Amino acid sequence: MPDYHDDLRLAHVLADAADSTTMERFKALDLKVETKPDMTPVSEADKAAEELIRGSLQRTRPRDAVLGEEFGSEGSGPRRWVVDPIDGTKNYVRGVPVWATLIALMERGEGGDRPVVGVVSAPALGRRWWAAEGLGAYTGRSLSSATRLAVSRVSRLSDASFAYSSLSGWEERGKLNGFLDLTRACWRTRGYGDFWPYMMVAEGSVDLCAEPELSLWDMAANAVIVQEAGGRFTGLDGVPGPNSGDAAASNGLLHGAMLDYLRS
Numbered sequence: 731m732p733d734y735h736d737d738l739r740l741a742h743v744l745a746d747a748a749d750s751t752t753m754e755r756f757k758a759l760d761l762k763v764e765t766k767p768d769m770t771p772v773s774e775a776d777k778a779a780e781e782l783i784r785g786s787l788q789r790t791r792p793r794d795a796v797l798g799e800e801f802g803s804e805g806s807g808p809r810r811w812v813v814d815p816i817d818g819t820k821n822y823v824r825g826v827p828v829w830a831t832l833i834a835l836m837e838r839g840e841g842g843d844r845p846v847v848g849v850v851s852a853p854a855l856g857r858r859w860w861a862a863e864g865l866g867a868y869t870g871r872s873l874s875s876a877t878r879l880a881v882s883r884v885s886r887l888s889d890a891s892f893a894y895s896s897l898s899g900w901e902e903r904g905k906l907n908g909f910l911d912l913t914r915a916c917w918r919t920r921g922y923g924d925f926w927p928y929m930m931v932a933e934g935s936v937d938l939c940a941e942p943e944l945s946l947w948d949m950a951a952n953a954v955i956v957q958e959a960g961g962r963f964t965g966l967d968g969v970p971g972p973n974s975g976d977a978a979a980s981n982g983l984l985h986g987a988m989l990d991y992l993r994s
């Protein structure tokens with residue numbers, strides 16, 4: 731089995747650099763924010779953090795490919811770094827501390843591309859989560875001060891806490907009724923955006939979460955962290971991994987029951 735220690739260490743170094751640049755600009759009164767063609771905001775901090783990460787990767791891993799939300803795809807090959815420089819830009823530009831830099835390494839295998847390393851760094855919350863295939867999932871301030879993560883053992887929807895990220899997309903996908911029925915079947919439903927519900931699944935404080943419209947950079951790091959914490963991460967179609975354009979994550983025990991509501 732490949733050893734991902736070096737890649738995980740590098741992902742932490744990249745996250746440290748991104749944290750400095752995002753925190754420096756967080757809540758700055760003169761923060762420059764533009765509107766993208768899809769009418770979503772992007773700030774100078776999103777671009778600066780991605781540029782920094784891409785520059786470091788070009789120096790340290792020149793053969794690896796990179797995909798980032800703000801500057802697209804570069805290179806090809808079996809190893810690809812997938813970067814969301816700020817997940818939660820709408821929070822960031824409004825001064826809400828729930829945003830994170832998401833860094834994943836994906837590797838090509840027989841079953842397609844899978845995330846093998848993931849770091850989610852949320853410096854305004856003072857939190858970081860990470861995982862590597864075969865090494866487990868952790869949270870802490872650094873690699874040397876870490877607590878291992880494990881998903882919950884809740885096995886009935888009627889006892890389960892369900893986190894959704896956004897209300898938009900369910901109707902467009904023809905899944906609004908299934909989504910609403912799922913919220914009624916669960917013990918508790920709350921909305922938490924961006925990376926946050928996935929990290930709660932990995933920590934065991936939430937049992938399941940789902941989202942209908944996502945890109946690879948929104949999901950890759952979250953997926954490996956949930957899986958290494960003992961949970962399951964699939965598309966709404968049940969296909970394992972972050973490649974479906976939507977996401978369902980759970981402690982594993984509730985996955986089939988959740989997908990029964992969301993699949994059709």
Ligand code: IPD
Nearest residue numbers: 816817818819895896923924948
């Ligand atoms: C967004 C977040 C959000 C999801 C959106 C994404 P961004 O990412 O991941 O949870 O619902 O579809 O675009 O733009 O803040 O990185």
Ligand code: CA
Nearest residue numbers: 814817818948
């Ligand atoms: Ca995102």
Ligand code: CA
Nearest residue numbers: 799814816817
């Ligand atoms: Ca982003």
Ligand code: CA
Nearest residue numbers: 770771799819
């Ligand atoms: Ca965005």
